Amino acid sequence: xxxxxxxxxxxxxxxxxxxxxxxxxxxxxxxxxxxxxxxxxxxxxxxxxxxxxxxxxxxxxxxxxxxxxxxxxxxxxxxxxxxxxxxxxxxxxxxxxxxxxxxxxxxxxxxxxxxxxxxxxxxxxxxxxxxxxxxxxxxxxxxxxxxxxxxxxxxxxxxxxxxxxxxxxxxxxxxxxxxxxxxxxxxxxxx
Amino acid sequence: xxxxxxxxxxxxxxxxxxxxxxxxxxxxxxxxxxxxxxxxxxxxxxxxxxxxxxxxxxxxxxxxxxxxxxxxxxxxxxxxxxxxxxxxxxxxxxxxxxxxxxxxxxxxxxxxxxxxxxxxxxxxxxxxxxxxxxxxxxxxxxxxxxxxxxxxxxxxxxxxxxxxxxxxxxxxxxxxxxxxxxxxxxxxxxxxxxxxxxxxxxxxxxxxxxxx
Amino acid sequence: xxxxxxxxxxxxxxxxxxxxxxxxxxxxxxxxxxxxxxxxxxxxxxxxxxxxxxxxxxxxxxxxxxxxxxxxxxxxxxxxxxxxxxxxxxxxxxxxxxxxxxxxxxxxxxxxxxxxxxxxxxxxxxxxxxxxxxxxxxxxxxxxxxxxxxxxxxxxxxxxxxxxxxxx
Numbered sequence: 001x002x003x004x005x006x007x008x009x010x011x012x013x014x015x016x017x018x019x020x021x022x023x024x025x026x027x028x029x030x031x032x033x034x035x036x037x038x039x040x041x042x043x044x045x046x047x048x049x050x051x052x053x054x055x056x057x058x059x060x061x062x063x064x065x066x067x068x069x070x071x072x073x074x075x076x077x078x079x080x081x082x083x084x085x086x087x088x089x090x091x092x093x094x095x096x097x098x099x100x101x102x103x104x105x106x107x108x109x110x111x112x113x114x115x116x117x118x119x120x121x122x123x124x125x126x127x128x129x130x131x132x133x134x135x136x137x138x139x140x141x142x143x144x145x146x147x148x149x150x151x152x153x154x155x156x157x158x159x160x161x162x163x164x165x166x167x168x169x170x171x172x173x174x175x176x177x178x179x180x181x182x183x184x185x186x187x188x189x190x191x
Numbered sequence: 192x193x194x195x196x197x198x199x200x201x202x203x204x205x206x207x208x209x210x211x212x213x214x215x216x217x218x219x220x221x222x223x224x225x226x227x228x229x230x231x232x233x234x235x236x237x238x239x240x241x242x243x244x245x246x247x248x249x250x251x252x253x254x255x256x257x258x259x260x261x262x263x264x265x266x267x268x269x270x271x272x273x274x275x276x277x278x279x280x281x282x283x284x285x286x287x288x289x290x291x292x293x294x295x296x297x298x299x300x301x302x303x304x305x306x307x308x309x310x311x312x313x314x315x316x317x318x319x320x321x322x323x324x325x326x327x328x329x330x331x332x333x334x335x336x337x338x339x340x341x342x343x344x345x346x347x348x349x350x351x352x353x354x355x356x357x358x359x360x361x362x363x364x365x366x367x368x369x370x371x372x373x374x375x376x377x378x379x380x381x382x383x384x385x386x387x388x389x390x391x392x393x394x395x396x397x398x399x400x401x402x403x
Numbered sequence: 404x405x406x407x408x409x410x411x412x413x414x415x416x417x418x419x420x421x422x423x424x425x426x427x428x429x430x431x432x433x434x435x436x437x438x439x440x441x442x443x444x445x446x447x448x449x450x451x452x453x454x455x456x457x458x459x460x461x462x463x464x465x466x467x468x469x470x471x472x473x474x475x476x477x478x479x480x481x482x483x484x485x486x487x488x489x490x491x492x493x494x495x496x497x498x499x500x501x502x503x504x505x506x507x508x509x510x511x512x513x514x515x516x517x518x519x520x521x522x523x524x525x526x527x528x529x530x531x532x533x534x535x536x537x538x539x540x541x542x543x544x545x546x547x548x549x550x551x552x553x554x555x556x557x558x559x560x561x562x563x564x565x566x567x568x569x570x571x
Contacts, residue, residue: 019376020376021220022215022216022217022219022220022376022379023216023220023294024216025212025215025216025219026212026215026216026299029212029215071271071275072271073271074267074270074271074274074293074296075264075267075268075271078263078267078296078297079260079263079264079267082259082260082263113297114216114294114297114298117293117294117296117297118290118294121290121293121294122290125289125290164388165391165392165395166388166389166391166392166395167384167388167391168391169391170212170387171384171385171387171388171391172384174380174381174383174384174387175380175381175384177380177384178376178377178378178379178380178381178384179377181375181376181377181379181380182377185375185376185377
């Protein structure tokens, strides 16, 4: 049990997917201008990653492994993710307009969010059992959301700051990311 | 000479990595050494060129509604093949790049060029587009990894990925003055920020020149 | 309806072609990949047991999940691949023990910790400090790299336990 808690906290803080693995940079630079958007995007990502992780994990061990088709993993996973995102979008559109309006615009972006594919592949590479897989698939996107939110609050202030022309926009955002990476690395002393 | 200068300038100002922010996840992650940068760059170059050729070849028979899944299947097949080949013939590279090889599938440059260029142009033009874009990507990786490797290790070195033999190794900075932090995530972000700012400065300068 | 059928057939055909290509690439590369895996361990095993000529992978029991593989150097002892969580990433090393359970050598095969700090577990200083130790002996952590080196040491305890299970 304690190892599951460690896995959870480690993947939110010191092994944060954005700041140590650099994944999910595109949405970080693209969507992070408003903090309310950051939360919406973060929740959508947690939902998609968790569901597609469970789906791909079961598919891999119950279909691909018995058939000895492990080399089809990449194609299967990416298609499952793309189809799943599409499905969620359709269901939301039909049954919950409010939620669709809130999350809808982020959904197409999620297919190309490398965090999703990374988590599904990593579940297999790291040889997780079912419980570890579930914890990992919640922890990683939660770490993504935490960084996305903090980042967006800093960027809201950056809009108003004076800086050299050349650093306006993304370059200064990357400097912020560098400083956040330094801060998050120091969480490593927790254990 | 002037045309070459223009080409160099466009390589900088329209750079897919530092100018358009495409494929930056892998750029930040794997540019810790020149070996990794070249391995990744050449893999992407090859996949991008071949995927552009195939997508261009099937563009007239691909139904429009399912073109994105079709592109994804084509790209994923190529990426998985490259992954298996690297695992078999360049295990050192596989060890260093790890999960970032399969993640080439979601590298926005490849799907981006498929959608924006290869699906509308002939085979020859698409192949050329893939080569140019792949080259620009490789050069960006090489630039960034050289900076990080020199600052962090004080050495610029290149190893043959197929047998791990050293091709060259240049000591540049004495051991006492090396900045190990450039191997760390913070160094990756900082180097990228400075290069992106440089590209933005060039763009601003160009825009000003055009106004005059 | 006809349209949907057309789309489905197109996608199915495409997937079949891609499956075929991958099956072919996999068929060519998988024996080489298998060979590479054994070859890499073999070189490290040879370093730990210079005189041994025959190595075989053996099955083992381990409750901690830290020991991932076990090998027997015929006539010389055993070696274990150990993977532990270091400061920020896993540390993987191969530890060799002679027939009496004394460590003959340790070789770090994967480490990605902070350069100059946690990465020192990968330096010869740490490997040399554990040589000759047996189960129950005190192994000192590296000062300044306490987290990574103590993680490596808990891995050693798991390897000792696996050794006991193997030899008894």
